[in-house]
Amino acid sequence: MKYAKGFISLVIAIIFLTACATRSEPVQPSAPDSNIQSDTNQIDVAPVEASSVPNEPDLEDKPSKQAASGKVNEPANNEPLKPEYRMNSVYRFEPLGSDIPANKVLLTFDDGPKDAVMLNSMLATLDKHHAKAIFFVNGYRVKANPELLKKLHEQGQTIGNHSWDHIDLKKQDKAEVVKQIGDVQDIVKELTGKAPRFFRPPFGSGNDAVRQTAKDHGMLYMTWSNGSLDWDLDKEEKNKPDKVIQNVLEQLHPGANILMHELPWTAEALDELLSKLEEKGYGFIDPQTIELEHADPLNAE
Known part of the structure; x- marks a missing residue:
């Protein structure tokens, strides 16, 4: 009888430990998920920064377009030079x-x-x-x-x-x-x-x-x-x-x-x-x- 009770206790302990291990497994992927979310946040930020880069050539292009049209020199030309x-x-x-x-x-x-x-x-x-x-x-x-x-x-x-x-x-x-x-x-x-x-x-x-x-x-x-x-x-x-x-x-x-x-x-x-x-x-x-x-x-x- 003692052996039976001991055996039952052992089985219960094994079941309990197995259940605990099973519950802990879903917790582990949460770390990679948080990392992915963190990377996603970084990726989200990058396009915002990158979106400002194409504007720089636009700023450089504007003078060249004005120069091509002759408008760059207009302010100087509108003000007669001293004789x-x-x-x-x-x-x-x-x-x-x-x-x-x-x-x-x-x-x-x-x-x-x-x-x-x-x-x-x-x-x-x-x-x-x-x-x-x-x-x-x-x-x-x-x-x-x-x-x-x-x-x-x-x-x-x-x-x-x-x-x-x-x-x-x-x-x-x-x-x-x-x-x-x-x-x-x-x-x-x-x-x-x-x-x-x-x-x-x-x-x-x-x-x-x-x-x-x-x-x-x-x-x-x-x-x-x-x-x-x-x-x-x-x-x-x-x-x-x-x-x-x-x-x-x-x-x-x-x-x-x-x-x-x-x-x-x-x-x-x-x-x-x-x-x-x-x-x-x-x-x-x-x-x-x-x-x-x-x-x-x-x-x-």
């Missing part, structure tokens, strides 16, 4: 103060806009040398290549008026002169929001009527003081870029008003030419720093 140079009666530029360097030249390019590849090359070279220039445009070419005119404006270059048809204005009547000049003012303003402030007559040929019409539009009338003669190189077979450089350097003087054109050999020569000018201690006049008050120089042609 530093004045054009004299022979179309050279003189500093307005003793603290303004005299050894600077004005770069100008006539008869465009023509060709995207050529123009892009010239603009890239100007950017490389931190140089600004006046691009004197013809109306009929602007009409054919409006996107190139916009590119000039967006790149921060200055657009000048070179008449609509590139005809000798000195031989035209007053009505035709007004139309040739006024139509260019209109199309440039329509495309860029700004009318030209500088005028150069085709062939450098003008008279009182031409000067007065330019003045009526608030433009500074000019020809040039340093001709690259790039327009005379059509028949040359060799070394056209070298001759452009040579012609400019031979006529170099402080305040030079350098005449060039949108031509392939001029585009090819431009980088070396600007480098040589810099080596000689010359800088480049920003057209926006030219005084416009004396817009009718007393210089008979």
Whole structure:
């Protein structure tokens, strides 16, 4: 009987221990579950942090989009720069103060806009040398290549008026002169929001009527003081870029008003030419720093 009771007690003890062990097993997975929940919480946090990362390129993209549209420069362009140079009666530029360097030249390019590849090359070279220039445009070419005119404006270059048809204005009547000049003012303003402030007559040929019409539009009338003669190189077979450089350097003087054109050999020569000018201690006049008050120089042609 004692053995029976002992046996029964042993069986009960075994059953009790087994039951306890069975109850404890479900408790163990709760630890991994809590770890999973903890990892999930970390994963939940990560996307929040990661979601802010794509915004960073957006912030970087905004200036580039503005630069592409030319809007980055608008605040500066809307505030006229202080005049530093004045054009004299022979179309050279003189500093307005003793603290303004005299050894600077004005770069100008006539008869465009023509060709995207050529123009892009010239603009890239100007950017490389931190140089600004006046691009004197013809109306009929602007009409054919409006996107190139916009590119000039967006790149921060200055657009000048070179008449609509590139005809000798000195031989035209007053009505035709007004139309040739006024139509260019209109199309440039329509495309860029700004009318030209500088005028150069085709062939450098003008008279009182031409000067007065330019003045009526608030433009500074000019020809040039340093001709690259790039327009005379059509028949040359060799070394056209070298001759452009040579012609400019031979006529170099402080305040030079350098005449060039949108031509392939001029585009090819431009980088070396600007480098040589810099080596000689010359800088480049920003057209926006030219005084416009004396817009009718007393210089008979």
